[in-house]
Amino acid sequence: MAYRYLEELATADIAFEATGEDLERVFVAACDATMNVMVEDLQSIEPRERRAIELKNREADMLLFDLLQELIYYKDAEQLLLRVEEIRITEGEGGYLLRASAAGEKLDPGRHEQRADVKAVTLHRFGLQKTDGLWKALVILDI
Amino acid sequence: MSMPEALRRVTGTAWELPVSYKEGMRVPARIYGTEKLVREMDDAVYDQVTNVATLPGVTKYALCMPDGHFGYGFPIGGVAAMDIDKGGVISPGGIGFDINCGMRLVKTGLSVGEVMPRLKELVDRLFEAVPAGVGSTGFLKLSKQEFRQVVEQGAEWCVRKGYGWKEDLELTEDSGCTPGADASAVSERAVDRGFNQIGTLGSGNHYLEVQVVREEHIFDQGLAKAFGLVPGQVVVMFHCGSRGFGHQVATDYLQLFLKVMEGKYGIRVLDRELACAPYESPEGSAYFAAMKGALNMSFANRQMILHRVREVFSRVFGLPAERLGIHMVYDVAHNTAKLERHRVDGEERMLLVHRKGATRAFGPGMGELPERYKQIGQPVIIGGSMETGSYLLVGTEGGRETFFSAPHGSGRTMSRAKARKQWQGKGLQRDMEARGIYVRTASWSGLAEEAGGAYKDIDEVVAAAELAGIARRVVRFIPLGNIKG
Numbered sequence: 001m002a003y004r005y006l007e008e009l010a011t012a013d014i015a016f017e018a019t020g021e022d023l024e025r026v027f028v029a030a031c032d033a034t035m036n037v038m039v040e041d042l043q044s045i046e047p048r049e050r051r052a053i054e055l056k057n058r059e060a061d062m063l064l065f066d067l068l069q070e071l072i073y074y075k076d077a078e079q080l081l082l083r084v085e086e087i088r089i090t091e092g093e094g095g096y097l098l099r100a101s102a103a104g105e106k107l108d109p110g111r112h113e114q115r116a117d118v119k120a121v122t123l124h125r126f127g128l129q130k131t132d133g134l135w136k137a138l139v140i141l142d143i
Numbered sequence: 144m145s146m147p148e149a150l151r152r153v154t155g156t157a158w159e160l161p162v163s164y165k166e167g168m169r170v171p172a173r174i175y176g177t178e179k180l181v182r183e184m185d186d187a188v189y190d191q192v193t194n195v196a197t198l199p200g201v202t203k204y205a206l207c208m209p210d211g212h213f214g215y216g217f218p219i220g221g222v223a224a225m226d227i228d229k230g231g232v233i234s235p236g237g238i239g240f241d242i243n244c245g246m247r248l249v250k251t252g253l254s255v256g257e258v259m260p261r262l263k264e265l266v267d268r269l270f271e272a273v274p275a276g277v278g279s280t281g282f283l284k285l286s287k288q289e290f291r292q293v294v295e296q297g298a299e300w301c302v303r304k305g306y307g308w309k310e311d312l313e314l315t316e317d318s319g320c321t322p323g324a325d326a327s328a329v330s331e332r333a334v335d336r337g338f339n340q341i342g343t344l345g346s347g348n349h350y351l352e353v354q355v356v357r358e359e360h361i362f363d364q365g366l367a368k369a370f371g372l373v374p375g376q377v378v379v380m381f382h383c384g385s386r387g388f389g390h391q392v393a394t395d396y397l398q399l400f401l402k403v404m405e406g407k408y409g410i411r412v413l414d415r416e417l418a419c420a421p422y423e424s425p426e427g428s429a430y431f432a433a434m435k436g437a438l439n440m441s442f443a444n445r446q447m448i449l450h451r452v453r454e455v456f457s458r459v460f461g462l463p464a465e466r467l468g469i470h471m472v473y474d475v476a477h478n479t480a481k482l483e484r485h486r487v488d489g490e491e492r493m494l495l496v497h498r499k500g501a502t503r504a505f506g507p508g509m510g511e512l513p514e515r516y517k518q519i520g521q522p523v524i525i526g527g528s529m530e531t532g533s534y535l536l537v538g539t540e541g542g543r544e545t546f547f548s549a550p551h552g553s554g555r556t557m558s559r560a561k562a563r564k565q566w567q568g569k570g571l572q573r574d575m576e577a578r579g580i581y582v583r584t585a586s587w588s589g590l591a592e593e594a595g596g597a598y599k600d601i602d603e604v605v606a607a608a609e610l611a612g613i614a615r616r617v618v619r620f621i622p623l624g625n626i627k628g
Contacts, residue, residue, distance in 0.1 A: 005560060007558055007560035007561065008558055008560075008561075010213070010558070011185065011212055011213055011555045011556070011557070011558050011559075012212065012213070012214075012219070012348075012555045012559070013559075014559065038277045038278075039277070040588065069394065072387075072390075073332060073335070073336060073391075075277065075278045076278050076335075076336035076337070076340065076386070076387030076390075076391075077332075077335040077336050077387070079278045079280060107277060107278055109276065109585065113586075113587070114276050114277045114346075114585050114586040114589070115277075115586055115588045115589060116277070116346055116347055116559070116586065116588075116589055116592070117276065117277045117278065117279075117345055117346035117347060117628060118277075119240045119241060119387075119390040120240045120390045120391075120393065120394050121394075122215045122240075122416065123215075123397070123401075123415040123416055124215050124414075124415075124416055126415075142215065142240045142241075142390075143346070143347045143559075
């Protein structure tokens with residue numbers, strides 16, 4: 001599994017560690033981990049609508065922060081549950097550029113078994129690191 | 144969990160860590176609680192409250208209430224008053240992501256004997272009328288422009304549009320509308336996240352509960368009577384905040400403060416979540432104005448929910464809400480920063496009091512209280528778990544020592560994951576029903592996570608507050624029915 005929940009790290013909230021061989025994969029894993037906090041079964045989210053996401057940041061970790069915040073945004077603003085389908089991250093002079101396509105649908109209480117609403121990504125112990133060729137992200141979500 | 148060696152007991156319920164405990168502390172840290180509560184506090188509480196003690200302008204003590212537990216920046220239950228004339232800062236971590244998460248207590252003229260035969264129907268209809276759960280949207284259809292008006296006018300907007308009674312405003316903290324809110328200080332994203340969410344509960348530990356007053360749970364007959372509470376009476380209590388709107392405001396300004404804090408203001412913090420700016424700075428002022436917008440949105444949110452409660456009761460019991468006596472007792476905020484005048488060491492000071500997971504608890508005679516409560520003190524509503532019930536207390540003169548702040552709830556002791564392993568949602572619902580509590584939930588796993596065993600003992604928390612002299616128990620409420628996100 002590309003992500004696991006760190007059960008004792010946050011009493012009132014949810015912490016997870018996502019991994020991937022490159023930035024794109026760890027970012028997708030973190031997105032799935034975030035969505036899985038809200039919905040029991042990610043497979044129940046059908047790709048009925050799409051949103052294009054473009055983000056820029058000097059730092060890779062804050063780029064991840066921005067991407068996760070984007071999913072939380074769509075959950076509230078449009079009641080959309082989204083999964084990242086395609087993603088490309090390039091590094092340039094000003095920092096990082098992320099282009100992604102996310103697909104999903106409006107939350108349907110009849111089909112999507114709900115878990116907890118995510119309020120925000122916190123910066124508590126927030127980190128993205130590459131160790132021995134593997135990217136690891138640690139994220140704590142406020143629910 | 145272990146108490147730091149340097150922790151010194153100063154009174155029966157007040158414990159202190161001196162400034163020598165951590166480099167950079169400007170004031171001591173003071174933690175309130177019985178020995179049991181303090182012994183069980185997670186290590187992060189001591190770390191976080193002493194980090195707060197390093198913030199510019201922090202006055203007298205960095206405080207933690209008896210229900211204290213790990214938070215972001217400040218511990219939950221954290222209170223700190225910043226002197227704005229001495230470079231005091233404003234910090235989103237001292238308010239929380241869910242700005243004005245708070246509690247509203249509403250009494251009815253119905254007895255438990257009248258309600259019990261229709262309890263299931265009542266709870267089922269409340270569950271339909273007050274949306275809860277992930278990204279839930281409310282019945283109030285607003286344009287983004289109208290939403291910005293609500294951000295500036297709060298519950299006043301709702302009452303003017305016919306969603307409440309004038310007396311509701313008098314019985315809400317800040318009269319349901321905090322002056323100085325500025326819709327232009329909030330981002331488009333915040334508006335996008337929140338404009339559809341007025342009248343919704345959210346999820347996690349948010350809830351709406353139907354409760355009863357039992358004779359043996361009235362601690363002060365005189366005060367109970369003054370609040371209009373009698374044995375056998377059914378009340379409604381709900382706990383929710385500013386939803387996606389407030390969460391985004393907090394996120395936006397945390398990011399802004401991280402960018403300007405060091406470079407522009409030379410402030411270094413021990414924890415990124417304590418990012419702050421001087422209150423008297425453009426960024427600090429902007430956040431304060433935006434935060435007030437979120438305070439107002441949350442008051443409006445709870446006002447709309449009250450409106451729906453009145454509608455449901457009226458439909459179920461076949462009488463108008465006025466005839467059913469559905470009146471507010473009070474509405475308190477427990478994630479805020481307020482500019483207040485306090486006497487410190489014999490001197491009057493203007494302080495920005497951050498209360499995160501802590502309730503304001505003004506004592507008798509304090510000017511800001513509604514006329515009817517001026518002699519008796521401010522109602523303080525403290526929520527327990529869905530299995531144990533909640534409390535109404537009253538602010539006291541002794542609250543002076545905590546800048547008139549009190550705990551807000553019982554605080555978690557068990558992680559959500561552990562709670563999910565120990566309890567199973569559907570089984571828990573059946574158990575509770577067998578014990579006379581009917582609960583409806585949008586999330587089975589969420590229900591398991593909210594099991595009573597995952598929380599501190601509310602009786603102990605409230606007793607600690609009373610022993611410390613910062614609030615006095617009036618009534619305890621027992622749950623009958625509950626709706627959760």
